[in-house]
Amino acid sequence: MTSVLDVRNLKLFYRTEAGIVRAVDGIGFTISNGRTVALVGESGSGKSSLARALMRFLPKNVSEYSGSIRIDGVEVLGMDEYEFNRKIRWKKITYVSQAALNSLNPIMKVVDHLIEPLILHYGIPKKEAIERAREVLVRVGIPEDFLWRYSFELSGGMKQRVVIAISLISNPKIVILDEPTSALDVMTQASIINLLKELKNKLGVSYIFITHDIATSSELADEVAVMYAGQFVEYGPSERVYVEPLHPYSKGLLNSIPRLRTDTALASINGVPPSLINPPKGCRFRPRCPYVKPVCEEEPPLIAFGSEHYVRCWLYGSK
C-alpha cells in the first residue's frame, strides 16, 4: 500500500497578544491509501489547527508554518499559493467543517453548490457537471430531484449529506471530516456514519476523522492518533489503541467514557489541558498524570511498539 499523506514534523504557531500559541507542535504521521485516521483529543488540543495546516486555511497571525506535507507523493508545504489552490486544495484533499450545516448558501440550489467547483476549477461544461452532480448526490443517498431544491428546504441530515457530496465531487484522495456529526441527532448521526463507511469501501477514499468523542471515533478509525496540547501522545492501529492504550492520557480518555454495553467504573482525568502559549516543560501531560516521575521533566521521545504503535511517554522507555 502506498501512502497518500505523509506528514513530518509539522508545526503551526499563531502569534497573539499573549504570546506564541503552539497549536500544532511537531506532528508526523502517514496515511495509506484508503485508510482512516481518527484524531482524538479535547477541545484546544490542536485537532482543527492540524486540519487547517493540511488544507492551508491559515489566518493572518501565523508565526510559523513548517515541516513537510507530502500528498500523493508531492511535497505541498513549499508550493506557492496559486499552484496549491489549483492542484491540491479541494482536489486531492477536501474538508467537511464543524459548521458544515451552516456552510450551504440558503438561496442557492443544491445543484449549484455541486457544480460550482467543477465549472470553476476544472472548466467542465455545465451539462456534464450536472450529470456528475446527479451521480454524486445519489451516491450519498439523496433522491436526484433534490438537485433542484434550495438548501433551506433540507433537514440537518440531508444538508450534511450534501456537504459530503460536495467534498467528494472532485474524487479526492483525502477527506478531512472535522466533527462531521456532532451537530446532529443520534439517529441521523448513525445514518451519516453508515454513509461514510459505505463511501469508504466503495470509493477507497482516506478520511482524517476529527472528533472529541472517542466512542464515535471508533466507528471509522483504522488508526487512532490521540492528540494532547499540540502533539500526538499516542498513535497506532485501532485494534491496539482502543483495547490496550499505552499513554496515561489515552487511558484516561477511555476510562472517562460512559459505556452502554459494559459496566465499567468511570474515572475522569484531573485538571485541565495546559495553555498552548506556555506548555509545561518536558511531558505536557505531566501536571495531570497519575504516573508522573522525575524524568518526565524532560521531553519524552516517541517510543515505538512494533512497527505501527507509538507512544510519547517515559513509562515505556528508560533513561
Next chain:
Amino acid sequence: MEVSNTFSEKVGKDSTAELLMVKELRVWYPIRKFFSVVGHVKAVDGVSFTAKRGEVIAIVGESGCGKTTLAKAIMKLVPVTGGSILFEGIDITKASKHVIRTWYSRNVGLIQQDPYGAMPSFMNVKTILEEPLKIHHIEKNERERKIYEMLTEVGLTPPEDYVGKYPHMLSGGQLQRVAIARALVLNPKLVLADEPVSMLDASLRVEILTLFKELQEKYGLAVIYITHDFATAKYFSDRVIVMYAGQFVEVGNAKEVIKKPLHPYTEALINVIPDPDPKNRFVIRKTLSGEPPNLIKPPPGCRLAPRCPYVMEKCKIKEPPNIAVNELRLVKCWLYES
C-alpha cells in the same frame, strides 16, 4: 414574604413520597394566522409520571421530541394546555403567581444546556449567584456565606478567585459548575437539568455529572435529567423515560431498559450508540428510516408506525395504550398487548 414561609411550612409537613406528579400533561403551541388559531404543535401530548424525593429520572429522546417543552412546562415557563402538575400536592398549573414566585421557584432549580448563553455576560459570578438570593429576600451576610459555600461545593476553590470573574473568563466546564451552583443556591427540592453536559467535551462530561450526582445525593435532590445520551443516563439516573413525538414510549429502570429495550424506538436508539471498539468500523448500524413525524398532524395510531420495522395494521389506526409489562416497566406498543 411571611405568607410564603408559612405556606411552605404547611406544605412541607404534608410531605409524601411523591414530590412531583405529572398527570396527562399536554402542551400545545398554537399556530396563528392573522387573528385565528389554525392548528397546534402538539409538543407534549398526554404524558404522566411521578418523581419521588431524591430520585433521578432521565428523559431521553431526540431533538424535537418535546423533552425541553416538558421541562419548560414544569418550570412554568410555557402555558399548559391540559393536565396537571402537582408539586408537593399543589397543582402548580392552577396556583397563583404569588405562590409560584415565592414558594415554587425556590424549590425548583434549572440547569440549561448552553452555559455560555445561560450566563449574562455583564454579570460576574458573584452577581449571578446573588440574584436568586436577592429575589427571595435573603439577608446580605447570609447571601455572602451561601455564595462562598456553593462555589466550594461545586469545586471552584478557593471561591475568592472566582467571585469576581465574568463568564468569558471561565472555561465551559467551570461555567457549568457555576450553573450548578446557581441552580442549587436556594436549596431546591427538584432540579431540572436540560442537557447539562452536551456542549462539553466528552472527557469533561463525566467530571461534571459525577460532581452533580454527589451533590444530588448529599442534598437528597430529585432530578429530572433531560438528555439525548443513553450512556450517561445509564450511569447517572435511577429511572429512564424514553420520549418520542411528544409522548412517553417506554418507562423503566435505567439499566434494565438499556439491557433489554422493549419498545422498537428504544431498541433503535440504543442500537446506534457506539461504545469504543475497533470492530465498530466493520458494522453498518440499523437505523430507522424516515424522520420523526410532524407534530401538527401526528399519525393517527402509533406515532412510530411510519418508521417502525415491526409495524402491524392495528398500529396505523389505533393509538397503543401504556402497557405495564411488570411493576416498573411501561411500554406504549401493541407488541406487548397480552
